[in-house]
Amino acid sequence: MPSDDPDGGASRVLFDAILHPHRSLGRGGRRALMAVVVVANLVIGGVFWALGAWPVIPFCGLDVLALWLALRINTRAANQYEQVRLTDADLMVKRVDARARVWQTRFHPYWLRVHHSHPDEPGGEVTLSSHGRSVGVGSFLSPDERAAFATALDDALRAWRRPPCPPAPAG
Missing domain, CATH: 2.30.29.30 (Pleckstrin-homology domain (PH domain)/Phosphotyrosine-binding domain (PTB))
Incomplete structure (x- = not known):
């Protein structure tokens, strides 16, 4: 040729x-993982809100943000x-x-x-x-x-x- x-x-x-480089998690897998983590954090945040421990909720958001940043860096490195x-x-x-x-x-x-x-x-x-x-x-x-x-x-x-x-x- x-x-x-x-x-x-x-x-x-x-x-x-x-x-x-091999990446075991594709685009659909990343979206599914983020959806599961967001739902889990909303449930956990809702439980703590109901118990009156509302200051825990921002930390649940930080978990989601940290995972999103890690996945974004991983996706960029896959290029x-x-x-x-x-x-x-x-x-x-x-x-x-x-x-x-x-x-x-x-x-x-x-x-x-x-x-x-x-x-x-x-x-x-x-x-x-x-x-x-x-x-x-x-x-x-x-x-x-x-x-x-x-x-x-x-x-x-x-x-x-x-x-x-x-x-x-x-x-």
Whole structure:
């Protein structure tokens, strides 16, 4: 699948992975959770109001506000991603953070090495290094996802390094 190269030529995409942090609670789940918490706090606030302990009610509102802020921060953080793309010309690592700031680096694939640190532990990462430069990717992936990503990328790099097949004999 050809893509536009920044230099104006076309290059084939040999590997393209977009890595997103896992979020177990979708939009509907967040709304349901907030609804349950609001209803529970209204019931609790109503009970305390009936008992004459009305000063408790603002604290019930603070609970709802704190949960709403936490879910909003979590949702914003879910917008970050990392893209790793191998083409005929280079390997590009693009990182977009939660505020949509873009950071990008490129490596020549021939010299690039893939190192999978702490494969069985959460928080490890896949490190791509070449000529004294290195970048870590996939730190938010599960250990199994990181291992699968590292293997797939390493396989794609090996395939890139193989010489092209000779042309078929005429005949």
